[in-house]
Amino acid sequence: xxTGTIVLFLLIFAGFNYFIKxxxxxxxxxxxxxxxxxxxxLPKYFGYVASMWSLIPALLVLLVIEIIDEPLLKSNITxxxxxxxxxxxxxxxxxxxxxxxxxxxxxxxxxxIKLKVHEHYQNFETLISKAxxxxxxxxxxxxxxxxxxxxxxxxxxxxxxxxxxxxxxxxAATIAILTTVGIVLSVLFESLRxxxxxxxxxxxxxxxxxxxxxxxxxxxxxxxxxxxxPLFVGTMLISAVALFVSVPLGLMSAxxxxxxxxSKFRSxxxxxxxxxxxxxxxxxxxxAALTVAPFIRELGTSMGLSVASESALAAGVVMGIMIIPFVxxxxxxxxxxxxNAMREGSLGLGxxxxxxxxxxxxxxxxxxxxxxxxxxxxxxxGETMIVVMAAGLAANLTxxxxxxxxxxxxxxxxxxTGDQEFDSAKTLAAFALGLMLFVTTLILNxxxxxxxxxxxEQYD
Amino acid sequence: xxxxNTENSMISxxxxxxxxxxxxxxxYLKEKIFKFVGLSSIFVAFFFLLILLSDVMMKAFPAFxxxxxxxxxxxxxxxxxxxxxxDIKEIKDVDYRKIIREALSAEFPEVKxxxxxxxxxxIISTGAEFQLRDMIVDNPQLIGSKQKIELVADDNFDAxxxxxxxxxxxxxxxxxxxxNLYKELDEKxxxxxxxxxxxxxxxDSREPEQAGIKGAVIGSLYTILVTLLLSFPVAVAAAIxxxxxxxxxxxxxxxxxxxxxxxxxxxxxFGLLGLAVFINFFSLPRSAPxxxxxxxxxxxxxxxxxxxxxxxxxxxxxxxxxxxGLGASKMQTxxxxxxxxxxxxxxxxxxxxxxxxxxETAPLLMIGMVAFIVDIPQAxxxxxxxLPVQVxxxxxxxxxxxxxKTSAAILILILFLIAMNALxxxxxxxxxxxx
Numbered sequence: 051x052x053t054g055t056i057v058l059f060l061l062i063f064a065g066f067n068y069f070i071k072x073x074x075x076x077x078x079x080x081x082x083x084x085x086x087x088x089x090x091x092l093p094k095y096f097g098y099v100a101s102m103w104s105l106i107p108a109l110l111v112l113l114v115i116e117i118i119d120e121p122l123l124k125s126n127i128t129x130x131x132x133x134x135x136x137x138x139x140x141x142x143x144x145x146x147x148x149x150x151x152x153x154x155x156x157x158x159x160x161x162x163i164k165l166k167v168h169e170h171y172q173n174f175e176t177l178i179s180k181a182x183x184x185x186x187x188x189x190x191x192x193x194x195x196x197x198x199x200x201x202x203x204x205x206x207x208x209x210x211x212x213x214x215x216x217x218x219x220x221x222a223a224t225i226a227i228l229t230t231v232g233i234v235l236s237v238l239f240e241s242l243r244x245x246x247x248x249x250x251x252x253x254x255x256x257x258x259x260x261x262x263x264x265x266x267x268x269x270x271x272x273x274x275x276x277x278x279x280p281l282f283v284g285t286m287l288i289s290a291v292a293l294f295v296s297v298p299l300g301l302m303s304a305x306x307x308x309x310x311x312x313s314k315f316r317s318x319x320x321x322x323x324x325x326x327x328x329x330x331x332x333x334x335x336x337x338a339a340l341t342v343a344p345f346i347r348e349l350g351t352s353m354g355l356s357v358a359s360e361s362a363l364a365a366g367v368v369m370g371i372m373i374i375p376f377v378x379x380x381x382x383x384x385x386x387x388x389x390n391a392m393r394e395g396s397l398g399l400g401x402x403x404x405x406x407x408x409x410x411x412x413x414x415x416x417x418x419x420x421x422x423x424x425x426x427x428x429x430x431x432g433e434t435m436i437v438v439m440a441a442g443l444a445a446n447l448t449x450x451x452x453x454x455x456x457x458x459x460x461x462x463x464x465x466x467t468g469d470q471e472f473d474s475a476k477t478l479a480a481f482a483l484g485l486m487l488f489v490t491t492l493i494l495n496x497x498x499x500x501x502x503x504x505x506x507e508q509y510d
Numbered sequence: 511x512x513x514x515n516t517e518n519s520m521i522s523x524x525x526x527x528x529x530x531x532x533x534x535x536x537x538y539l540k541e542k543i544f545k546f547v548g549l550s551s552i553f554v555a556f557f558f559l560l561i562l563l564s565d566v567m568m569k570a571f572p573a574f575x576x577x578x579x580x581x582x583x584x585x586x587x588x589x590x591x592x593x594x595x596x597d598i599k600e601i602k603d604v605d606y607r608k609i610i611r612e613a614l615s616a617e618f619p620e621v622k623x624x625x626x627x628x629x630x631x632x633i634i635s636t637g638a639e640f641q642l643r644d645m646i647v648d649n650p651q652l653i654g655s656k657q658k659i660e661l662v663a664d665d666n667f668d669a670x671x672x673x674x675x676x677x678x679x680x681x682x683x684x685x686x687x688x689x690n691l692y693k694e695l696d697e698k699x700x701x702x703x704x705x706x707x708x709x710x711x712x713x714d715s716r717e718p719e720q721a722g723i724k725g726a727v728i729g730s731l732y733t734i735l736v737t738l739l740l741s742f743p744v745a746v747a748a749a750i751x752x753x754x755x756x757x758x759x760x761x762x763x764x765x766x767x768x769x770x771x772x773x774x775x776x777x778x779x780f781g782l783l784g785l786a787v788f789i790n791f792f793s794l795p796r797s798a799p800x801x802x803x804x805x806x807x808x809x810x811x812x813x814x815x816x817x818x819x820x821x822x823x824x825x826x827x828x829x830x831x832x833x834x835g836l837g838a839s840k841m842q843t844x845x846x847x848x849x850x851x852x853x854x855x856x857x858x859x860x861x862x863x864x865x866x867x868x869x870e871t872a873p874l875l876m877i878g879m880v881a882f883i884v885d886i887p888q889a890x891x892x893x894x895x896x897l898p899v900q901v902x903x904x905x906x907x908x909x910x911x912x913x914x915k916t917s918a919a920i921l922i923l924i925l926f927l928i929a930m931n932a933l934x935x936x937x938x939x940x941x942x943x944x945x
């Protein structure tokens with residue numbers, strides 16, 4: 051039986067249990083109608099508890115088996131291959147894939163040794179599958195019998211049932227923690243392997259980045275260099291351009307929308323601005339690479355400047371446009387949160403609206419605005435598609451926005467797309483960059499959220 | 511003494527008023543400028559949006575038109591070596607490329623040189639022979655006589671027919687032969703333009719004129735389906751727990767901090783998670799909508815949780831108290847009363863989360879959905895690509911024919927997003943309650 055069938059069987063089984071228990075308790079209630087106590091639990095809860103007994107332990111065991119069976123298969127085949135002294139002659143994972151994908155209908159074209167391994171693989175797989183079916187089903191049956199004995203008319207069935215549901219809800223909430231742990235572990239683990247090969251100081255402070263490792267050891271100029279400073283500088287440069295565009299525009303739009311605009315204009319303009327945030331980043335990348343970059347290049351040439359066709363400016367400007375709504379909605383929130391008394395006090399003393407905004411509202415809302423800018427910066431640093439499509443690949447150490455630079459995210463994508471074995475320093479470097487990215491954005495987010503919360507408390 | 515003082519203050523008062531009056535003009539001017547700057551920054555943003563959308567639309571428009579060339583193909587039994595009653599396998603094995611080339615040579619008997627012939631053959635798409643094969647396999651009666659059949663033109667010829675090539679300019683990228691052949695065919699009325707249905711019916715291809723969007727659309731649907739099935743129940747459960755059941759303790763605080771932080775983690779980091787955990791550790795298939803869906807659901811989970819929490823929070827306490835007062839348990843109160851009341855808000859948040867997932871590219875690049883895949887995926891474990899990744903792949907291709915295909919794919923992606931957002935707005939408007 052495959053997994054789907056087993057799950058289906060378990061569900062049908064559980065439904066059946068529900069039905070039986072429900073009928074049974076209902077019958078008991080009918081008999082005892084005369085001496086009805088006021089603490090009566092609905093019969094369906096007994097049914098639920100009965101079916102939970104048969105379902106949950108079996109499902110948990112099934113899940114565990116599903117998780118371990120793939121590594122088990124892999125290690126078994128590897129052992130078999132070693133025991134039989136078979137020459138693999140290629141990457142182990144690829145070999146295993148080959149073995150799995152052998153179709154039995156055209157045996158003639160297949161290498162007989164591989165066929166032998168395939169046979170072994172199939173035998174073992176059937177064994178696992180049989181074991182899985184027997185274990186899970188027998189567990190379900192056992193637990194059902196146990197549950198049937200356990201659930202009687204005196205069981206507080208509703209309380210049990212609700213407790214289990216509450217635990218399930220709690221588990222759903224902890225997935226957020228699991229995700230974070232998963233991210234940290236996966237990135238950290240691979241990064242540590244990388245730092246075993248490349249010293250962490252070389253990575254953090256080296257100024258040369260050329261991750262191409264030699265295919266042959268005697269190749270000229272092939273030594274890989276993993277100094278990430280050019281990437282950090284490139285990321286900062288593009289993010290700075292993006293903030294330079296988005297902060298003034300976003301802030302001014304927020305001020306206009308919250309202080310000047312009529313409610314009619316506001317209800318029209320806000321959703322339109324939000325559209326900018328809803329457009330997929332890949333579309334911005336396409337726009338940056340094919341429309342904005344050539345435009346900036348031509349503009350620069352006409353002014354006598356040499357502009358790279360993948361200039362940091364183009365990617366930065368388009369990224370800035372993308373985060374305008376982000377900045378403006380955050381700024382809108384904090385400006386609206388400034389108490390009206392401050393606004394009215396300033397206006398009452400004869401200040402004009404713009405003076406009130408510049409001298410009273412903005413200073414009062416400054417922590418919130420700074421928090422918003424930090425969040426926007428973390429957005430810009432982590433943005434991938436725009437820079438992949440519109441920024442360069444060559445790691446130039448420069449702060450001139452007219453030149454091509456590369457960023458951390460671009461390098462992660464370049465290092466990990468394409469077919470290469472997973473253990474090379476090149477692919478591991480991507481995880482080290484990912485760690486840097488995660489830590490940087492995490493710090494920015496924590497500071498920003500803290501600043502914003504502090505600011506909110508100030509006026510609450 | 512005092513009168514002097516008052517006089518002084520009177521004077522200073524007058525002069526202050528004067529000062530203020532004098533400064534008023536420049537202050538009002540500043541006010542106007544400030545207001546204008548605010549308004550214009552909004553219009554700058556609008557302007558960019560307009561440029562972006564119109565740019566994409568202008569580029570996308572030609573992709574929906576397909577150029578076909580009508581040729582008289584000799585499908586007689588002598589030429590093909592098969593008859594209408596032959597086995598399907600034999601019909602499949604006929605050399606259709608030869609038939610097409612013969613028809614081209616018959617159309618232009620004056621072309622003789624080898625190099626010129628090569629140029630002439632390249633008028634018709636290299637995929638046309640397979641189309642012809644499929645057409646004849648579906649309809650074997652065509653064999654036995656000469657047939658006038660429209661064949662898909664090559665992307666360069668297509669661009670010529672659409673007038674995208676500047677024929678007068680100095681940098682003529684086209685040789686005169688192709689242009690002359692085009693003019694001749696055009697005069698004979700054999701160049702036909704029709705709506706490009708093929709674009710919606712096929713998967714990816716190396717040839718721009720053969721490439722279609724269907725594979726990517728199906729891949730996106732599978733991926734979003736997986737995302738929805740995983741993230742909706744989990745997010746709703748988490749939101750209900752955090753709003754209704756969670757005690758106030760450090761563990762719960764930690765969960766909340768985690769959710770808020772995950773919402774701001776760059777999407778590419780989720781791709782790294784998917785690669786390291788689901789593909790390398792759990793050995794799930796690469797490039798599959800299954801893994802893509804899992805990664806995207808982890809990514810959209812915080813968005814949906816936050817939206818669902820605010821929807822649940824908006825349900826007034828009186829509803830809960832009434833239910834509890836009538837003897838319902840906490841669980842019954844939540845699932846029978848609070849949850850249904852919050853459902854429209856939760857659904858709106860979910861749809862917005864799904865729209866976000868639909869447009870996401872970066873994490874999917876990490877898990878290998880960037881591969882070149884011709885076949886249309888049949889299951890969630892088949893290799894597939896999704897719409898935004900298809901946009902990325904096509905935009906990277908050097909052939910000019912892919913430019914319009916990229917824009918068309920973007921247009922379709924944006925249409926999907928608009929549809930989803932419109933649904934969200936409709937739901938909100940229809941079911942929104944003011945408590």
